[in-house]
Amino acid sequence: MHIIVCMKVTPKPEQVKLDPVTKTIIREGVENEINPADKNALEAALQLKEKHNCKVTVIGMGPPIWESFMKLAVAMGADDAVLISDKAFAGADTLATSRTLAEAIKKIGEYHIILCGEESSDAGTGHVPPSIAEFLNIPQITFVSNVEIVDGKIRAKRVLEGAYEIIECEPPVLLSIEYGSNTPRFPDFRRKRWVDKEFKLKILNIKDLELREEEVGLKGSRSIVEELREMSLKERARQKISGTEEEIASQILEIIRPYIKK
Amino acid sequence: MSGEFKGIWVYLERRGDQIIDPSIEVLGKARELAEKSRDEIVGIILGYRGLDKLGEVAIQYGSDKVYIIEDPVLEEYSTIPYAEAISRALTKYKPNIILYPATRNGRDLAGRISAKLNLGLSANTVWLDISSDGVLLAGVPGFGGAIMAVTKCLTRPQMATVRPGVFPKPQLDPSRRGSVERIDVGKIPEPKIRVVERTFYEVEDISKAEAIVVAGVGLRDNVEIVKKLAEELGWKFGATRPLSDEGLVPRDIFIGATGKVVKPKIALIIGVSGAAHFISGITGAEKIISINIDPEAPIHSYSDYSVTGDGYKIVPKLLEKIRGE
Numbered sequence: 001m002h003i004i005v006c007m008k009v010t011p012k013p014e015q016v017k018l019d020p021v022t023k024t025i026i027r028e029g030v031e032n033e034i035n036p037a038d039k040n041a042l043e044a045a046l047q048l049k050e051k052h053n054c055k056v057t058v059i060g061m062g063p064p065i066w067e068s069f070m071k072l073a074v075a076m077g078a079d080d081a082v083l084i085s086d087k088a089f090a091g092a093d094t095l096a097t098s099r100t101l102a103e104a105i106k107k108i109g110e111y112h113i114i115l116c117g118e119e120s121s122d123a124g125t126g127h128v129p130p131s132i133a134e135f136l137n138i139p140q141i142t143f144v145s146n147v148e149i150v151d152g153k154i155r156a157k158r159v160l161e162g163a164y165e166i167i168e169c170e171p172p173v174l175l176s177i178e179y180g181s182n183t184p185r186f187p188d189f190r191r192k193r194w195v196d197k198e199f200k201l202k203i204l205n206i207k208d209l210e211l212r213e214e215e216v217g218l219k220g221s222r223s224i225v226e227e228l229r230e231m232s233l234k235e236r237a238r239q240k241i242s243g244t245e246e247e248i249a250s251q252i253l254e255i256i257r258p259y260i261k262k
Numbered sequence: 263m264s265g266e267f268k269g270i271w272v273y274l275e276r277r278g279d280q281i282i283d284p285s286i287e288v289l290g291k292a293r294e295l296a297e298k299s300r301d302e303i304v305g306i307i308l309g310y311r312g313l314d315k316l317g318e319v320a321i322q323y324g325s326d327k328v329y330i331i332e333d334p335v336l337e338e339y340s341t342i343p344y345a346e347a348i349s350r351a352l353t354k355y356k357p358n359i360i361l362y363p364a365t366r367n368g369r370d371l372a373g374r375i376s377a378k379l380n381l382g383l384s385a386n387t388v389w390l391d392i393s394s395d396g397v398l399l400a401g402v403p404g405f406g407g408a409i410m411a412v413t414k415c416l417t418r419p420q421m422a423t424v425r426p427g428v429f430p431k432p433q434l435d436p437s438r439r440g441s442v443e444r445i446d447v448g449k450i451p452e453p454k455i456r457v458v459e460r461t462f463y464e465v466e467d468i469s470k471a472e473a474i475v476v477a478g479v480g481l482r483d484n485v486e487i488v489k490k491l492a493e494e495l496g497w498k499f500g501a502t503r504p505l506s507d508e509g510l511v512p513r514d515i516f517i518g519a520t521g522k523v524v525k526p527k528i529a530l531i532i533g534v535s536g537a538a539h540f541i542s543g544i545t546g547a548e549k550i551i552s553i554n555i556d557p558e559a560p561i562h563s564y565s566d567y568s569v570t571g572d573g574y575k576i577v578p579k580l581l582e583k584i585r586g587e
């Protein structure tokens with residue numbers, strides 16, 4: 001089977017700040033990483049690959065600086081990686097992003113399983129996976145904590161609020177994988193050297209995908225950002241409590257005493 | 263443009279024969295928006311059997327009208343039939359806005375409809391406003407909740423999913439009247455997937471806790487003492503997501519951007535670093551006390567009282583003192 005993993009690169013959320021004057025995000029000095037949930041999706045794909053001899057292709061729609069992360073995914077064990085990159089794709093909302101990814105998936109060829117992360121750590125919408133599935137006209141199973149292939153069928157555990165479902169389905173299907181549902185492996189050292197020396201990342205642009213400018217990026221978006229606001233966190237008193245453990249416990253007790261229920 | 267598009271719809275997600283609280287919260291918010299835009303509020307319920315009763319409940323919570331789509335295929339939630347049925351209803355009745363609870367199923371559904379009908383969609387919104395001409399402004403949290411993007415849809419119906427636990431649940435008003443109507447959207451397609459098992463389990467609802475003790479990864483080797491502390495205090499017990507992911511605590515008690523939003527009078531937070539994704543679930547706490555061994559941990563600067571110290575040592579002392587009282 002051929003598994004395609006949709007992977008994006010996100011800034012570490014704790015490092016992101018708004019410029020107080022321009023109200024835009026300060027990107028300088030912020031470290032990027034593979035979107036955490038997508039690392040779990042990739043790990044799920046690699047585990048299926050080991051068991052069932054699948055082929056794993058990673059795709060991402062983003063700027064050229066993502067190249068090193070796409071290669072990192074190959075060093076972790078993916079067979080191939082494709083970066084979908086074009087100035088025209090910039091500023092895409094979830095709809096334009098999904099349309100572009102879906103077109104790229106069609107171009108890549110035959111596929112059986114598409115894996116996404118449950119949500120991205122920057123936008124955090126979780127809407128891209130179901131939108132891709134709709135554009136491809138295939139079923140979806142979102143928020144999956146475990147996936148298996150049983151007799152050629154996909155079997156997934158889907159986790160909801162206070163409930164879970166075991167779902168079976170014929171491929172092709174799209175799954176979104178829960179953040180934290182497995183432990184992503186580290187890149188393989190030897191493979192990494194091979195990637196650095198010999199692996200050629202494929203890059204697809206708007207012409208390769210035969211999409212029109214009105215369909216992608218900001219122009220293809222149907223929701224727009226009017227402004228960014230820093231969420232005003234309540235000012236906290238920031239009082240330090242110190243002393244021996246005994247003393248600390250006494251001081252905490254004084255503060256919480258009025259709230260004790262028993 | 264909004265001329266022919268009228269009314270605010272609320273997708274009333276159901277579990278069995280109950281409308282779930284996150285949907286009722288959305289109804290409450292929709293009512294508030296309607297004060298400004300003078301829109302009619304329409305609740306939409308999908309399912310099979312026993313739905314009229316739910317319609318009445320929705321009216322008492324704030325709907326002016328309820329549309330029911332009834333079909334055996336819709337008995338339990340499934341993406342393809344639900345997305346198709348709602349999309350057809352949206353195309354036929356043209357509401358100006360449709361809001362969905364941002365539950366896992368709500369997001370699964372709204373994302374699919376967005377692509378099906380080519381509509382803009384604002385995600386997980388924590389803030390909503392409407393202009394007098396019916397333009398919905400929707401606050402989408404980003405980067406774990408540290409930043410909010412105020413977004414606008416360019417298409418009609420305008421769509422947004424609304425984060426559970428953010429807006430208050432309105433009071434039931436038994437005197438409210440409205441109509442419950444069945445609508446026909448034609449033959450509904452099959453799911454294309456098969457649910458072989460569906461298990462519901464009881465969960466502790468920490469979202470309304472007045473006081474809460476929270477354990478983080480720093481206390482993973484003895485989560486039990488933190489739980490014990492909560493018990494002795496008569497407080498609720500919560501955790502950070504990694505502890506749930508590891509299976510050390512139940513899934514439905516983690517706090518944060520993808521977990522519960524809590525608004526306690528007091529929170530005692532132990533062994534938690536204070537990541538953005540966690541903090542966004544606890545901003546409503548009146549008072550925060552934290553214990554973290556690392557003086558540089560971000561949680562210190564988001565606390566009213568903070569201790570740099572070892573939770574494994576302080577918690578037992580605290581337990582001793584409470585028991586001694």
Ligand SMILES: Cc1cc2nc3c(=O)[nH]c(=O)nc-3n(C[C@H](O)[C@H](O)[C@H](O)COP(=O)(O)OP(=O)(O)OC[C@H]3O[C@@H](n4cnc5c(N)ncnc54)[C@H](O)[C@@H]3O)c2cc1C
Pocket residue numbers: 036037119120121179477478479480481501502503504516517518519520521522532533534535536537538539540543553554555556559571572573574
């Ligand atoms: C898409 C996405 C969604 C997420 N959603 C959520 C969410 O909803 N909720 C959530 O919580 N997280 C969420 N996360 C994860 C989040 O980013 C953090 O990884 C997580 O909150 C960290 O949990 P923690 O503070 O318990 O652990 P850590 O960050 O590992 O911190 C442990 C802390 O314990 C301290 N410590 C160690 N030993 C002791 C001791 N003996 N006594 C006292 N302190 C000690 C350490 O100094 C450290 O600061 C999400 C992440 C992503 C990518």
Ligand SMILES: Nc1ncnc2c1ncn2[C@@H]1O[C@H](COP(=O)(O)O)[C@@H](O)[C@H]1O
Pocket residue numbers: 006007008035037038041059060061062094097101115116117118119120121123124125126127128129
């Ligand atoms: N630009 C992108 N490139 C590749 N995959 C993406 C992109 N945006 C979103 N995804 C996938 O969709 C998932 C959910 O993203 P989101 O809907 O933005 O929260 C991510 O975890 C990725 O798997």
